[in-house]
Amino acid sequence: MEIKVLKDILGANEQIAERNRQLLDSKGVFAVNLMSSPGAGKTSLILETIKGLKGKTRIGVIEGDVSSSIDAEIIGKEGVPVIQINTGGECHLDANMTYRALSNLPLQDIALLFIENVGNLICTAEFALGEHRKVLISSVPEGDDKPFKYPLMFHKADVVLINKIDLLPHLKFDVQAYSHAIRGINEKAEIFEISCATGQGMQQWLSWLQNQLRLR
Amino acid sequence: MHELAITQSMLDLVLEQAEKAGAKKVGKINLVIGEMCGVVDECVQFYFDFLSKGTIAEQAQLSSTMVPTMARCRGCDKSFELKEFDWACPYCQGNSMAIIAGQELFLESIEVE
Numbered sequence: 528m529e530i531k532v533l534k535d536i537l538g539a540n541e542q543i544a545e546r547n548r549q550l551l552d553s554k555g556v557f558a559v560n561l562m563s564s565p566g567a568g569k570t571s572l573i574l575e576t577i578k579g580l581k582g583k584t585r586i587g588v589i590e591g592d593v594s595s596s597i598d599a600e601i602i603g604k605e606g607v608p609v610i611q612i613n614t615g616g617e618c619h620l621d622a623n624m625t626y627r628a629l630s631n632l633p634l635q636d637i638a639l640l641f642i643e644n645v646g647n648l649i650c651t652a653e654f655a656l657g658e659h660r661k662v663l664i665s666s667v668p669e670g671d672d673k674p675f676k677y678p679l680m681f682h683k684a685d686v687v688l689i690n691k692i693d694l695l696p697h698l699k700f701d702v703q704a705y706s707h708a709i710r711g712i713n714e715k716a717e718i719f720e721i722s723c724a725t726g727q728g729m730q731q732w733l734s735w736l737q738n739q740l741r742l743r
Numbered sequence: 744m745h746e747l748a749i750t751q752s753m754l755d756l757v758l759e760q761a762e763k764a765g766a767k768k769v770g771k772i773n774l775v776i777g778e779m780c781g782v783v784d785e786c787v788q789f790y791f792d793f794l795s796k797g798t799i800a801e802q803a804q805l806s807s808t809m810v811p812t813m814a815r816c817r818g819c820d821k822s823f824e825l826k827e828f829d830w831a832c833p834y835c836q837g838n839s840m841a842i843i844a845g846q847e848l849f850l851e852s853i854e855v856e
Contacts, residue, residue, distance in 0.1 A: 532760050532850045536753045536774070618744040649781045650745035653848070675828045678812065679779045682842055711830045711838045712814070 540654055543622035547629060547657025554634040556587075557740055558642060560658035562680065564673075565646030567666040568690040570598045571723035572732075573641050577605045579733045580639070584740060587637035589628045591620040591645050598643065608633055619650035622657055629657075638740060648677040660739065666690040667698055671705040674712070681709050686717045688732065693722040746786035749848070753787070754794050756850050761799060766855030769800040773854075777810045777847035784809075803853075812845030 535541065551558050561569050570590075577586055588609040590599040599611035610628045612620060625642060632640075642658060644651045663684035665673055668691060674681040681687065687709055689702065706718050717735060721728035753774065761769050776782050784807040795801045812825040818837030825845070831838055 528764070528766075528856070529852050529854050530760055530764050531852045532756070533852075534756055534760075534850050536749055536756060536848050536850055539752055539755065617748060619748070621748060647744075650748075653745055653749070653780060672828070675830070677781075678825070678842075679781065679846065682779070682846075707838060708830060711840060712825075712842060714817075714839055 537653060537655075540622045543626055544655035544657040547622055547626055548659070550626075550629060551634070551640070551657060551659070554637075555743070556634055556637050556640050557743055558640040558656075558658045558660075559736075560642050560644060560651075560656050560661045561664065562644045562648070562651045562661065562684075563646060563664035563666070564648050564669060567646070567664045567669065568723050569643045569646070569664055570601060572664055572688070572690065572721075573602060573643060574605065575723045575726070575729060576641070576733065576736070577602075577607055579729060580736070583737070585636055585638045587632055587634075587640045589620075589625065589632070589640065589642045591624070591643055593618070593645060608637065614645060618645055618647045619654050620644050620656055621654045625656040639736065648673070648680045652677070652680040652683055660685040662686040662688065664688045664690050665705075667692060667694045667700045671700045671702075671708075674705065674708040678712060681716075682712050684713065684716055686719065686735065689718065689720045691722060691724070692720045692727060693725045746782060747790050749782060750787050750790035751794060753850060754791065754798070754800060757800050757803075757853055758798060760850075760853055761855050764855055767799060768856045769803040769853055770856060771804045771806060771854035772800070773851040774805065774807045775810060775847045775849050775851050776807050777845040778812045779842070779845035780848050782848065808851070810844050810847050813843050814840035815843050816840050 590611045596611040602609045814825045815822045816832035817839040819835040821834045
C-alpha cells in the first residue's frame with residue numbers, strides 16, 4: 528500500500544524555529560543568524576559590532592561551534608551575555624539547539640541577538656533557527672566564485688557582507704562581478720563591503736542593524 | 744554532513760506516517776531532493792541503513808528523485824536550468840532571475856505492508 532505524504536523532511540525543525548521566533552518576538556529580541564565558511568570573520572564581526580554599538584543597544588550572543596569555547600570566552604570579555612553551543616560533530620546549528628541556548632539567556636536584557644553558526648556554507652543554509660535575518664559573511668581570500676559553488680546560501684541570505692576588503696590590493700577578487708552574481712539569484716540582498724581589521728565600511732553595517740531595530 | 748540530521752528527520756517522519764497507517768513494515772521510501780540542497784543520496788542511504796536498524800523501516804528501499812535547479816528570467820520570463828558558473832539567461836542573457844525549483848526536500852510517499 529502506498530501512502531502519499533508530501534511533507535517537508537525538515538518540517539519538525541521549521542516548527543521549532545517558528546516557536547523560537549515567537550519566543551524572541553515576545554521578548555522584543557531581534558535575532559541574526561550569522562553564517563560563513565570557517566575563518567571569514569564571524570567572531571570578529573560580532574566583536575566589532577559590540578564595540579560599535581556600545582551604549583546604543585543591548586547585545587547577546589549564541590556561539591555555535593563543533594567543539595571548544597574559545598569564541599564564547601573572547602566574546603564574554605566584552606561583558607555581553609553569551610552562551611556556547613557545542614554541536615558535538617554536527618556541522619550546523621538547528622532550531623532545537625538554539626531553543627536550549629535561548630532558555631539559558633537573559634532575553635529580557637537583549638535587544639539584538641547574534642547567533643554565530645558553525646563555519647559552513649552548505650549545511651547551515653538548510654536549518655532555520657528562528658532568526659529574523661540571515662547574514663552571510665564572505666571574505667576576499669575565499670575567492671569570488673563562491674556564489675556559484677554555494678547557491679542556496681547566497682539565495683537565502685538577507686545580507687551579504689564582503690569582509691577583509693583591506694586585502695583587495697593583494698588578491699584577485701572582482702567585487703563588481705561578485706555582487707552582480709549574488710544579485711542575479713537574490714535581488715533583495717543587501718551587500719556591504721567591510722573590513723573588521725580596519726573598520727572600513729563598518730558604519731554602513733551598523734546603520735543597517737540600527738535601522739532593523741528601529742523598524743521593529 | 745547535514746545528511747545525518749536530514750536522514751534522522753526523514754526516518755522520524757516515515758515512522759510516524761507508517762505507524763499512523765498501522766503498517767508492519769516499510770518497503771519503499773520515495774524522496775524528492777532539489778539539487779540546490781546539496782544532499783548526497785549515497786550519504787542518506789549510509790545513514791539510513793544505520794539509523795533504521797531495529798525499526799519497521801529497516802531494509803526499506805530508498806528512492807530519490809533529484810530535481811534540477813530551475814530559474815525564471817525576470818527579463819524575458821522564460822525558464823531554464825541554472826548551470827554551474829553560468830548564471831545568465833540562455834535566451835536574453837539577462838542576469839536577474841527567480842529560483843523556481845531545486846530547493847525541494849520532502850518525503851513524497853512510503854510503501855508499506
